[in-house]
Amino acid sequence: MGLKTFIQGWPVYRQLTGTDPLGRGAAAQSPRSAGLTARTETADGMARSVCPYCAVGCGQRVFHSGGQVTQIEGDPDSPISRGRLCPKGSASKSLVTSPLRQTKVRYRRPYATEWEDLDLDVALDMIADRILAARAETWEDVDEQGRPLNRTLGISSLGGATLDNEENYLIKKLFTAMGALQIENQARI
Numbered sequence: 001m002g003l004k005t006f007i008q009g010w011p012v013y014r015q016l017t018g019t020d021p022l023g024r025g026a027a028a029q030s031p032r033s034a035g036l037t038a039r040t041e042t043a044d045g046m047a048r049s050v051c052p053y054c055a056v057g058c059g060q061r062v063f064h065s066g067g068q069v070t071q072i073e074g075d076p077d078s079p080i081s082r083g084r085l086c087p088k089g090s091a092s093k094s095l096v097t098s099p100l101r102q103t104k105v106r107y108r109r110p111y112a113t114e115w116e117d118l119d120l121d122v123a124l125d126m127i128a129d130r131i132l133a134a135r136a137e138t139w140e141d142v143d144e145q146g147r148p149l150n151r152t153l154g155i156s157s158l159g160g161a162t163l164d165n166e167e168n169y170l171i172k173k174l175f176t177a178m179g180a181l182q183i184e185n186q187a188r189i
Ligand code: SF4
Pocket: 051, 052, 053, 054, 055, 056, 057, 058, 081, 084, 085, 086, 087, 088, 089, 090
């Protein structure tokens, strides 16, 4: 590297001789930064979505390349969030791409200290058996004055905020049909 190139690469030199005398823009930019390109610029496309994490429902722009989600940013066109996302919403790309995402049923038996993988069919049978048993043990036909109740207080549902509208609709239908009253969602707590 020649002396002239070295000096021209010095931010103070660019600040004193260029169009950025306060050194808050191009003068302070390193060659590496100048060569970087935003992931959003090289994306194959973008789809509009809504952050799944809470009831605010901030608008998102989901950028993708090669069939993979590459970046998720706030949607400036959203009248709710106007381009903003909280830290959780900004990290929602990991919801679908994180290598730490659980893809198997995990189960910790009573008094066990370790988690184990469980076959999905086995897990579903265990859940169904426990729901049926809890419902049978706690079912209330009538109150003490003989008025109809047709309910159980032995079953409740607490949904996660990543459940979508359709899942919540079906959960509400299912649990109400089983006689449960306590049906809540994490986003309302
Ligand atoms: S989690 Fe954050 S980004 Fe997502 S909807 Fe709620 S406030 Fe908006």
